[in-house]
Amino acid sequence: xxxxxxxxxxxxxxxxxxxxxxxxxxxxxxxxxxxxxxxxxxxxxxxxxxxxxxxxxxxxxxxxxxxxxxxxxxxxxxxxxxxxxxxxxxxxxxxxxxxxxxxxxxxxxxxxxxxxxxxxxxxxxxxxxxxxxxxxxxxxxxxxxxxxxxxxxxxxxxxxxxxxxxxxxxxxxxxxxxxxxxxxxxxxxxxxxxxxxxxxxxxxxxxxxxxxxxxxxxxxxxxxxxxxxxxxxxxxxxxxxxxxxxxxxxxxxxxxxxxxxxxxxxxxxxxxxxxxxxxxxxxxxx
Amino acid sequence: xxxxxxxxxxxxxxxxxxxxxxxxxxxxxxxxxxxxxxxxxxxxxxxxxxxxxxxxxxxxxxxxxxxxxxxxxxxxxxxxxxxxxxxxxxxxxxxxxxxxxxxxxxxxxxxxxxxxxxxxxxxxxxxxxxxxxxxxxxxxxxxxxxxxxxxxxxxxxxxxxxxxxxxxxxxxxxxxxxxxxxxxxxxxxxxxxxxxxxxxxxxxxxxxxxxxxxxxxxxxxxxxxxxxxxxxxxxxxxxxxxxxxxxxxxxxxxxxxxxxxxxxxxxxxxxxxxxxxxxxxxxxxxxxxxxxxxxxxxxxxxxxxxxxxxxxxxxxxxxxxxxxxxxxxxxxxxxxxxxxxxxxxxxxxxxxxxxxxxxxxxxxxxxxxxxxxxxxxxxxxxxxxxxxxxxxxxxxxxxxxxxxxxxxxxxxxxxxxxxxxxxxxxxxxxxxxxxxxxxxxxxxxxxxxxxxxxxxxxxxxxxxxxxxxxxxxxxxxxxxxxxxxxxxxxxxxxxxxxxxxxxxxxxxxxxxxxxxxxxxxxxxxxxxxxxxxxxxxxxxxxxxxxxxxxxxxxxxxxxxxxxxxxxxxxxxxxxxxxxxxxxxxxxxxxxxxxxxxxxxxxxxxxxxxxxxxxxxxx
Numbered sequence: 084x085x086x087x088x089x090x091x092x093x094x095x096x097x098x099x100x101x102x103x104x105x106x107x108x109x110x111x112x113x114x115x116x117x118x119x120x121x122x123x124x125x126x127x128x129x130x131x132x133x134x135x136x137x138x139x140x141x142x143x144x145x146x147x148x149x150x151x152x153x154x155x156x157x158x159x160x161x162x163x164x165x166x167x168x169x170x171x172x173x174x175x176x177x178x179x180x181x182x183x184x185x186x187x188x189x190x191x192x193x194x195x196x197x198x199x200x201x202x203x204x205x206x207x208x209x210x211x212x213x214x215x216x217x218x219x220x221x222x223x224x225x226x227x228x229x230x231x232x233x234x235x236x237x238x239x240x241x242x243x244x245x246x247x248x249x250x251x252x253x254x255x256x257x258x259x260x261x262x263x264x265x266x267x268x269x270x271x272x273x274x275x276x277x278x279x280x281x282x283x284x285x286x287x288x289x290x291x292x293x294x295x296x297x298x299x300x301x302x303x304x305x306x307x308x309x310x311x312x313x314x315x316x317x318x319x320x321x322x323x324x325x326x327x328x329x330x331x332x333x334x335x336x337x338x339x340x341x342x343x344x345x346x347x348x349x350x351x352x353x354x355x356x357x358x359x360x361x362x363x364x365x366x367x368x369x
Numbered sequence: 370x371x372x373x374x375x376x377x378x379x380x381x382x383x384x385x386x387x388x389x390x391x392x393x394x395x396x397x398x399x400x401x402x403x404x405x406x407x408x409x410x411x412x413x414x415x416x417x418x419x420x421x422x423x424x425x426x427x428x429x430x431x432x433x434x435x436x437x438x439x440x441x442x443x444x445x446x447x448x449x450x451x452x453x454x455x456x457x458x459x460x461x462x463x464x465x466x467x468x469x470x471x472x473x474x475x476x477x478x479x480x481x482x483x484x485x486x487x488x489x490x491x492x493x494x495x496x497x498x499x500x501x502x503x504x505x506x507x508x509x510x511x512x513x514x515x516x517x518x519x520x521x522x523x524x525x526x527x528x529x530x531x532x533x534x535x536x537x538x539x540x541x542x543x544x545x546x547x548x549x550x551x552x553x554x555x556x557x558x559x560x561x562x563x564x565x566x567x568x569x570x571x572x573x574x575x576x577x578x579x580x581x582x583x584x585x586x587x588x589x590x591x592x593x594x595x596x597x598x599x600x601x602x603x604x605x606x607x608x609x610x611x612x613x614x615x616x617x618x619x620x621x622x623x624x625x626x627x628x629x630x631x632x633x634x635x636x637x638x639x640x641x642x643x644x645x646x647x648x649x650x651x652x653x654x655x656x657x658x659x660x661x662x663x664x665x666x667x668x669x670x671x672x673x674x675x676x677x678x679x680x681x682x683x684x685x686x687x688x689x690x691x692x693x694x695x696x697x698x699x700x701x702x703x704x705x706x707x708x709x710x711x712x713x714x715x716x717x718x719x720x721x722x723x724x725x726x727x728x729x730x731x732x733x734x735x736x737x738x739x740x741x742x743x744x745x746x747x748x749x750x751x752x753x754x755x756x757x758x759x760x761x762x763x764x765x766x767x768x769x770x771x772x773x774x775x776x777x778x779x780x781x782x783x784x785x786x787x788x789x790x791x792x793x794x795x796x797x798x799x800x801x802x803x804x805x806x807x808x809x810x811x812x813x814x815x816x817x818x819x820x821x822x823x824x825x826x827x828x829x830x831x832x833x834x835x836x837x838x839x840x841x842x843x844x845x846x847x848x849x850x851x852x853x854x855x856x857x858x859x860x861x862x863x864x865x866x867x868x869x870x871x872x873x874x875x876x877x878x879x880x881x882x883x884x885x886x887x888x889x890x891x892x893x894x895x896x897x898x899x900x901x902x903x904x905x906x907x908x909x910x911x912x913x914x915x916x917x918x919x920x921x922x923x924x925x926x927x928x929x930x931x932x933x934x935x936x937x938x939x940x941x942x943x944x945x946x947x948x949x950x951x952x953x954x955x956x957x958x959x960x961x962x963x964x965x966x967x968x969x970x971x972x973x974x975x976x977x978x979x980x981x982x983x984x985x986x987x
Contacts, residue, residue: 123480174664179423179479183618184663186611190656194649305607309491312484347505351495354488361485362474 087342090220095342096335101227103314103327103334104234105296108289109307110314110326111238112282118321119258120275120282121178122171126185127286128304128311129192130160134290135299136200139207142294149209149295150229156287164283165276172275189304196301205299212295226295233292234327237285242323254278258321309350310337313357370546373625377542381535388524397523401595403636404530405588408537410616410628412584415541416577417614418622419550421557422478425610426467426486429493430460430582432604434589436497439508439599450516453590460586461579463493468578472571478560487607494605507600510593529591537584538629544580545625548826548834553577554623555823558812565772567798567827567877615659621669623814630671725750725912726771726802726881731780731790733763733770733936740766742936743780748881753903753913755923755944758933759957764916765807767933768883771914772804773797784881801829803879805870807886807916811858818854821845821872828877837876844872848902864895868902875906882906883914888922900925932956 087095109131116124134156142149167188171181209226216223245251256264257271265271293299311326314333318325333356337349388397409431417423434456441452467489471477477485497503519525544550552573555563564570593599612635620631635655642651666673726748733741741763748754756764769775771782773794782790789797803824811820818841825837832840845851848868853861861869867887874882884903888896900922907913907926917923923930923944930947932940934956940947947953 170664176663179483180663180667182480182483183614184660186615187656187659187663190659191653194653194656197649197652198646308607309487313488316484345499347499348495350491351499354491354495357488358485358492361477361481361488362470 091342092339094221095338097221097223098227099335099338100331101224101231101296101334102338103331104227104231105289105292106311106314106330106334107238107318107327108230108234108285108292108330109311110318110330111241111323112285112289113311114315114318114320114322114326115241115278115285116282117315118319119254119278120168121181122168122176122185122279123178123182124167124185124282125182125308126167126188126192127282128307129189130163130283130286131290131293131307132196132299132301132304133192134160134287135294135297136196136205136290138291138294139200139205139299142207142209149207149211149291153288153291156291157284160283160287161280164280164286167283168276168279172272193301193304200299200301202301207294207299209295224296226292229295230292233288234330237288238324238327241281245323250274309357310353313353313360316357317360370542373542374539377535377538381531384531385528388519388521388527394521394523397521397527399636399640401523401527401530402640403633404527404534405592405595406613406616406632406636407629408530408534408588409585410613410620410632411534411537411541411625412581412588413610413613414617414622414625414628415537415544415584416574416581418617418627419544419553419557420574420577422574422578423480423483423614424486424578424581425483425607425614426490427581427585427613428605428607428609429486429490430464430585431589431592431609432490432497432601433460433463433493433582434586435593435599435604436502436508436589437586438590438593439510440502442513442594443508443510448516449513449594453587456586456590457583458586460589461583464582465575465579468575472574472578487610490605490607490610494601497605498601503599503601507598510597510599513594513597515594526591526595530588530595533584533588533591536587538625540580540584541625541628544577549573549576551819551823551826551834554815555812558814559810561774562806562810562812563823563827564794565774565798565804566824566873567795567829567831568823569793569795571793612655615655617669619658619662619669621672621675623668624671624675627669627671631669634670722749722751724748725785726914727783728767728771729781729783731767731770731782732778733766733775734778739936741770741778744933744936744938746931746938746941748912748914749929750880750912751907751910752928753907753915753926755927755930756914756916756933757918757923757930758939761935762933762956763936764933765885766936768804768885768914768916771797772802772883774804795827798824798828798877799831801878801880802883803828803874803877803881804883805867805874805885805887807889809858809863809866809870811861811866811869811873813858816855816857817850817861817869818842818845820858820869821876824873824877828879830876830878841872841876844876847875847905848872849898863890864892867891867899871899871902875911879911881912881914883916885916886918888917888919896922 109127113124113127116122116127137156138149138152141147141152141155171184176184211225211229214225216225216228245255253264253269254274256267257269257274261271297303310333314326314330317329317333318327333353336352336356340352341349387400409427413424413427437456437459438449438452441447441455442449467486471482471485498505515522515525517525519528544553552563552568552570555566555568556570556573560570616631616635617628618631619634620629621627635658638654638658639651642648642654662669668676724747729745731741731744732739744763744767756767758764766775770777770790773789773792777790780790781788784797784800784802787800789800789802812823815823818838821841821844822834822837825832825840826834830837830840842851842854845854848871850865850868850872853865858866858869867890871887874884888899891899896919903913903915903926915923915927927944929942930944931938932947932953939956940950940953
């Protein structure tokens, strides 16, 4: 074990915050669909990578600015999310079976990605990646900065919308007790479809961020599942700010662990944390 | 069961000649993979399919088996075959350790257990990767000698996988037909009720987890040498446990042979699409199959086939349907004469009236809500004790506490002079306390007969399966459910489900029977039937604690009553007297009753004090 310099440590904290923001962005949709729709949506990760590959395609081969692809991806994914929810409710899929069905969807999307873009690694070469801001001795890569801004901005917006708008209150009421909410005039089916659409759109946004900062390959879908679930559960289900905060905590701990020990130890942090939360505070997630 | 054992053994023996048939080696490889997945899916099903605890950590135990074998064979030069038992033991120990922690936390069920086991996979992987067990580059096993069992190396691996598969299937089959398996299926449907009926749920889950992990460890050990190069990246994936889940769900998780069907189908499907682009199509197809099965065939291929088969078999048998009840008639005829409880009633009347169950200063709080605030009461042998009180006064909580469903916050409960507060619910049940639930909680996937046989196996009677079934027939006759013996609880009406609760509680041959609002929701004529039934039970010598709002029944049945109010005992004594006491009356109505006119005697559900008065005046 070697003790790194203050600069190195600060840089790794920063890197942790950047990854944490992406964990939070990915976890947000997952947390909302689990906490409010009672669906454990494994396909969220596959959708994110579908979004990432679409961004890659539109940007590398059609020359569209990566951030502008959001204009296509967000509405498209909203529709996908609505469709997914329609199927799951149409067949009255239990929360546990929703996990299995969405795993099936994940496998299909993975096959689709592999079919279209092959299993080779792909990297989006965008103008954003070339820029790096510098503050004192610290470097801030622009793609990660965009992720951080989007992650914090969207999480705050969702938090505010659920807390203070009528629509958000109706959604929370429907999540708490659907029949009672319906008795008070809340059209909970429409709200649930909308929320599912929103969650999928959030996966799309996370996908754009992944495309900006990471190398893509279809099997990478599975690399994120464990750590993002850890962030979701630590943050508390259905709480919009939870995944972001928990994600940053995990991201920073991982990054510091990597700097202080070896990078290969990093998974131990998040997964031990997840096990700890499950065993010590299961009430928080159930 | 014996026949199934023989079929599995015969199939194993028949398949064992394959290596000597001189087939091209690639047949042995594909068959190896089929058997490999059969063993993995079946071992997973042993815990997850039977008990409903879906583990996503099967890869961890498989991987622990791989690394145990790899380490022992390469570092310590232990002959390969000797490493396999070690692989099983190490995997089983880690499984038991994880289970010992996880199963202590009540809330870690369903998807939380899945995530916990998934997380455990990556913790194990990281530890192995970063310690000398692997250290990073992976473990090469090319120098390890392949034992010469078959004519070729491929034949040897095939035979090893065959042994692992047969072993696993036999284990799954044995558990399926044992008490252990019955208990696991009860845990699957309703763990709390299973525990209250005498199933040692913690021990059973732990046992199933260890067995399932150990078998996965053996398969891992064989596979380590088969691939001969072990890395953490390829071993501890999320795809492996999910594939196993897919196979078991596809075949059907509620039958020992389900995973065999699923594993064979998926492996052959993937094999049909090997190589390049078609492998991708194969992958996509497995995804589609999984979705289709869950949406359209939630019981799996085998489950669906068995259902179809039994429907077909029953259809022509319909005219002869009396065959089943006829079988029931024999024990049923004797039910009234020599019902099992009669044995209990043989206890001399001399000790009737002795204190059987005693509660002293029992408190129960739920996060600041005090449901019981120091309840002391006694239940005497042979009596019917009524527990009364307004809604929320603590009657049901008392039953929940006395049956071990909830732990007491403070205080002492003794049964036959022995402390039972703080004792696990299944031990209380085995000691001779049975209860019913206010809202019936039958095991949804077990037939009415199996529902009643279960407490006979696990409760105070502790019968073996066959005797328990005979016993169950008697109690079905006693409660008038004989004709519905093979129905599922969902097909019963409320009245029948309430009587099923009775039959289940009685089948354990309890000394104390606690009835939690068994009459609520029944029609007046059904209530009459139930009252007659309770009389019959008491006449056979059981002691009954009876929570009820239907005053007509309380007055007709109870020897003594205890009135609860706000978690405390308000009054206690002979029904007649107690119901006249002003404090009891005001607890119900909040005012004195003197000026009130008696209510029309017709109402069966009359408010308590009125009914008391009415009876008193009668």
